[in-house]
Amino acid sequence: MTVMTGRSIAPAVSPRARRSPTADLAEWRPRSLCRWVEDPDLFFDPRPERQRAAAAVCRGCPVRTQCLSAEVPHDDASYVSGVFGGLTETQRLALRGERQLGHVPHLGVAQRLAGPGWGTWVMARERAGLTLSEMCAAVAEYGLVVDEVTVLVAVWWLGGELCRVPAPCEGDKRRLRRRLAEDYGLLLRELTAAGLRQQDVAAYLGVPLAEVTAAFKILSRGDVEARCGERVAA
Structure with missing residues (x-):
């Protein structure tokens, strides 16, 4: 607009x-x-x-x-x-x-990825379920090295919904809040330590705010071993 x-x-x-x-x-x-x-x-x-x-x-x-x-x-x-x-x-x-967090997209490259030459290719892989890191690796195979935030903007411009938290693996029956707490617990803490509010964290990860809030409650109880599924410095 x-x-x-x-x-x-x-x-x-x-x-x-x-x-x-x-x-x-x-x-x-x-x-x-x-x-x-x-x-x-x-x-x-x-x-x-x-x-x-x-x-x-x-x-x-x-x-x-x-x-x-x-x-x-x-x-x-x-x-x-x-x-x-x-x-x-x-x-x-x-x-x-x-x-x-210091991640600034290269809008010129994002425009190229969202254009006629790359756009169909990018969306085919987004629909195939590639994660953000896998998408960057796939693009790099064709000689175009891009960072994750640039790929995110390109996919969003194309109408896709790629985000930093991928769909659960087959057979993983955990609720999203539990998965966030267990697999992304350290990242959640890093993000809040960097000054992001819970609504910022939810938008950054591409998940509902209610799930982030619930994940922080799980972490505060100390009944999970928090791991870091993705680093802030991606």
Whole structure:
């Protein structure tokens, strides 16, 4: 989404008034697809299905990377709202957590991975169930070395749902909260020690906040041996 942020406006004001798509005529903004959407409020509807619909508009936008770059500085701990640069609120909250940990995506490379040449290939492997680390390794086999956060952005731009916590192995009947506590316990502690709140941790890992909260309760009881399924310095 390529509209102004206007954070001084009271929350009661409608999203259309909060961020007018014609308020800032930066050089790239006139080429944005969202300028032609009849209902700009689509980009501020919190319902997941509406956010996905808004992100789909961004999928063909020629200035998606510029939009995301312009919006990221405004995504702070207290305000992450709307679909911008092809990412939903939750995805941008995850991206904010990544940046807080020093993981900055290369948007030019992400754009390449999400483009016509790579996009079909990337999504085929995402649907095949490759984990994030496996996806990076698969891309590297073709001579393109990328970091994990860049791959995440590319997959999100393509409409995928890749995240840092993969699906459980076949036969693993544990609830997600138990799996988080047992397999990612050390990582959970590292993330909070780095200053991430529980909602930031949930977005970073790509899991529901309630499961993260429950995992921390399990860890606080001390009845599991916490392991680290993934390092912060990925």
